Amino acid sequence: MNAPxxxxxxxxxxxxxxxxxxxxxxxxxxxxDPGLDSLQAWLxxxxxxxxxxxxxxSRYLEQRPAEASVxxxxxxxxGTEIGDRGRELDRLIAYQIGxxxxxxxxxxxxVVLGGWLVTQTEARLMALVxxxxx
Amino acid sequence: xxxDFREAASGATFEADVCVIGAGAAGIxxxxxxxxxxxxxxxxxxxxxxxxxxxxxxxxxxxxGGGFGLDETRVRxxxxxxxxxxxxxxxxxxxDFTARDWVPYSGWPITRQELMPFYERAQRLCGxxxxxxxxxxxxxxxxxxxxxxxxxxxxxxxxVSVSPARFGEAYTDELRSASNLTVLLHATATEIVTGENxxxxxxxxILDLDGRAATVRARVYxxxxxxxxxxxxMLASNRIAATGLGNDHDRxxxxxxxxxxxxxxxxxxxxxxxPAWHYVHRLKKGRYEVAPGLGPSAHAxxxxxxxxxxxxxxxxxxxxxxxxxxxxxxxxRAMRNNSWPDxxxxxxxxxxxxxxxxxxxxxxxxxxxxxxxxxxxxxxxxAPNPANRISLVEERDALGMNRVRLRWTAGMLDRVTVQKTMxxxxxxxxxxxxxxxxxxxxxxEDSQKWIENLDWFGHHLGTTRMSADPRRGxxxxxxxxxxxxxxxxxxxxxxxxxxxxxxxLTIVALAVRxxxxxxxxxxx
Numbered sequence: 001m002n003a004p005x006x007x008x009x010x011x012x013x014x015x016x017x018x019x020x021x022x023x024x025x026x027x028x029x030x031x032x033d034p035g036l037d038s039l040q041a042w043l044x045x046x047x048x049x050x051x052x053x054x055x056x057x058s059r060y061l062e063q064r065p066a067e068a069s070v071x072x073x074x075x076x077x078x079g080t081e082i083g084d085r086g087r088e089l090d091r092l093i094a095y096q097i098g099x100x101x102x103x104x105x106x107x108x109x110x111v112v113l114g115g116w117l118v119t120q121t122e123a124r125l126m127a128l129v130x131x132x133x134x
Numbered sequence: 135x136x137x138d139f140r141e142a143a144s145g146a147t148f149e150a151d152v153c154v155i156g157a158g159a160a161g162i163x164x165x166x167x168x169x170x171x172x173x174x175x176x177x178x179x180x181x182x183x184x185x186x187x188x189x190x191x192x193x194x195x196x197x198x199g200g201g202f203g204l205d206e207t208r209v210r211x212x213x214x215x216x217x218x219x220x221x222x223x224x225x226x227x228x229x230d231f232t233a234r235d236w237v238p239y240s241g242w243p244i245t246r247q248e249l250m251p252f253y254e255r256a257q258r259l260c261g262x263x264x265x266x267x268x269x270x271x272x273x274x275x276x277x278x279x280x281x282x283x284x285x286x287x288x289x290x291x292x293x294v295s296v297s298p299a300r301f302g303e304a305y306t307d308e309l310r311s312a313s314n315l316t317v318l319l320h321a322t323a324t325e326i327v328t329g330e331n332x333x334x335x336x337x338x339x340i341l342d343l344d345g346r347a348a349t350v351r352a353r354v355y356x357x358x359x360x361x362x363x364x365x366x367x368m369l370a371s372n373r374i375a376a377t378g379l380g381n382d383h384d385r386x387x388x389x390x391x392x393x394x395x396x397x398x399x400x401x402x403x404x405x406x407x408x409p410a411w412h413y414v415h416r417l418k419k420g421r422y423e424v425a426p427g428l429g430p431s432a433h434a435x436x437x438x439x440x441x442x443x444x445x446x447x448x449x450x451x452x453x454x455x456x457x458x459x460x461x462x463x464x465x466x467r468a469m470r471n472n473s474w475p476d477x478x479x480x481x482x483x484x485x486x487x488x489x490x491x492x493x494x495x496x497x498x499x500x501x502x503x504x505x506x507x508x509x510x511x512x513x514x515x516x517a518p519n520p521a522n523r524i525s526l527v528e529e530r531d532a533l534g535m536n537r538v539r540l541r542w543t544a545g546m547l548d549r550v551t552v553q554k555t556m557x558x559x560x561x562x563x564x565x566x567x568x569x570x571x572x573x574x575x576x577x578x579e580d581s582q583k584w585i586e587n588l589d590w591f592g593h594h595l596g597t598t599r600m601s602a603d604p605r606r607g608x609x610x611x612x613x614x615x616x617x618x619x620x621x622x623x624x625x626x627x628x629x630x631x632x633x634x635x636x637x638x639l640t641i642v643a644l645a646v647r648x649x650x651x652x653x654x655x656x657x658x
Contacts, residue, residue: 101564102565105561105562105564105565106283106561106565108557108558108561110557110560110561110564112573112575112578115399115457115572115573115574115575116570116571116572116573117556117557117560117561117564117570117571117572117573118570119564
């Protein structure tokens with residue numbers, strides 16, 4: 001019964017945080033999954049509200065269920081599987097996300113999530129976090 | 135001189151070389167162009183020097199497309215609807231004149247190049263600055279203009295008069311003093327009288343609200359009474375031609391176009407903007423301002439198969455853009471006018487659904503929080519559609535003329551144009567790291583629901599469209615009604631397509647061009 005409201009709140013949470021790199025100073029609590037930590041850290045650079053963004057990731061996967069695979073999304077985003085690579089993964093994510101966003105904007109690869117037009121790279125990143133946290 | 139028909143004897147006959155029906159922007163432009171020539175000009179105006187409710191009621195009709203009342207967006211008085219216009223000027227673009235294979239019925243029989251000299255003359259009449267609508271004309275603007283991908287977007291400019299030229303006031307003295315001009319106030323044309331084959335106009339019947347009647351005889355007649363009254367008068371003049379004048383091919387009244395004005399979403403700014411960034415703050419030049427918008431380039435229109443449009447940054451927001459806040463603004467605006475907004479239920483729903491945003495925005499305003507976002511409003515073209523039409527109904531006005539029904543709707547291409555323009559905007563503002571774009575989700579739905587979110591400018595276009603082919607249009611490239619040798623139209627009704635630009639400048643340019651034609655070719 002509450003699903004629409006939850007989705008709506010998530011959208012709001014996501015929007016509030018859409019201030020790009022400003023959020024990069026937000027500390028990220030270390031979990032036992034360094035890959036997830038890196039992803040979340042990078043997501044924080046895009047959206048201050050990670051759970052909200054992950055919820056939008058779920059919504060993206062509803063639009064494109066064929067992409068609902070951690071391995072597939074990781075390959076598309078980073079060209080590799082996510083593992084325990086620490087700083088190497090940080091650098092890889094930074095590089096690939098930056099390149100991916102720029103390329104998406106140039107090539108018109110945008111998707112609509114909750115009314116917001118976000119790059120496919122960002123949407124896939126959110127989808128990946130959604131799968132890793134679910 | 136300016137005289138009042140109510141002081142004339144009933145049954146009189148007025149004679150002139152040229153009879154102009156309507157003293158709005160087009161009619162006054164023609165009168166000015168012909169003033170002090172050796173030709174006598176009689177301008178008929180239904181209203182007077184001031185607004186009058188009884189006269190204004192002659193405009194009433196039915197609008198099934200919603201959005202505006204037919205007597206609210208037009209004014210019957212000297213100067214016509216310039217009495218209430220906002221003074222926005224821009225010429226049509228080159229692509230607006232071309233036949234586009236993705237826009238049915240598009241293409242003008244004249245080019246922008248042919249109209250250019252008249253645009254420059256029209257600019258002087260309409261009041262703002264010099265004729266300068268390219269970014270390169272304005273170094274201050276060009277300096278801060280976005281480095282847009284020309285395959286996608288371009289900066290499009292308007293000039294906006296701070297005190298728009300009210301033609302009735304601005305040119306009264308000239309009309310009054312010209313030796314060859316007579317403006318007849320409170321004289322409503324109710325019928326164009328033709329000979330037996332309806333190929334030549336013999337006169338115009340005029341009436342006032344007291345029942346006074348008279349006839350006007352002239353060599354040339356020019357209908358300059360706007361996109362609704364022009365077809366109305368032609369359709370109502372059906373004594374000889376049963377379907378109305380110039381209507382052998384059932385084109386009069388069809389192809390009605392407006393300019394939708396969509397709250398199309400917003401942009402959440404992700405960078406520090408220059409406080410004087412001109413996309414937000416118009417370039418002030420004293421008695422006028424230059425206002426930039428962002429719209430699809432001709433290349434993008436062709437590639438995406440969309441119409442022309444331009445999106446402007448409108449209201450600053452202290453929180454993120456939301457449809458709830460847009461609805462609240464619409465509600466507040468309507469309440470100020472002691473009315474309810476169209477689709478009030480939808481707006482109430484939006485406000486309740488986005489109540490958190492509405493409260494946050496309200497709090498931001500009370501606490502004077504910094505601006506973080508802007509609403510975006512799309513000014514867009516609509517596709518010509520023969521089903522969008524003016525027709526006569528049985529009900530009659532106080533002068534016995536049939537009232538009109540406007541039946542029309544916005545189409546899918548109109549919606550997709552705004553949707554794709556917003557997407558281009560998101561791509562470019564994202565690439566340039568200006569901000570993130572939110573699209574109004576109604577634009578994504580394949581339904582007519584998005585129409586509930588539109589405002590309208592009161593631009594009534596297309597109903598006597600121009601075409602070299604009498605089967606496809608009502609007037610020829612000289613604005614002469616096909617099949618009638620001395621009847622012309624000066625109005626937005628001749629536009630085959632309307633672009634996104636406010637039409638007054640183009641209407642006046644066409645009127646000046648017509649005046650030249652009449653003077654040099656018809657009366658010579």
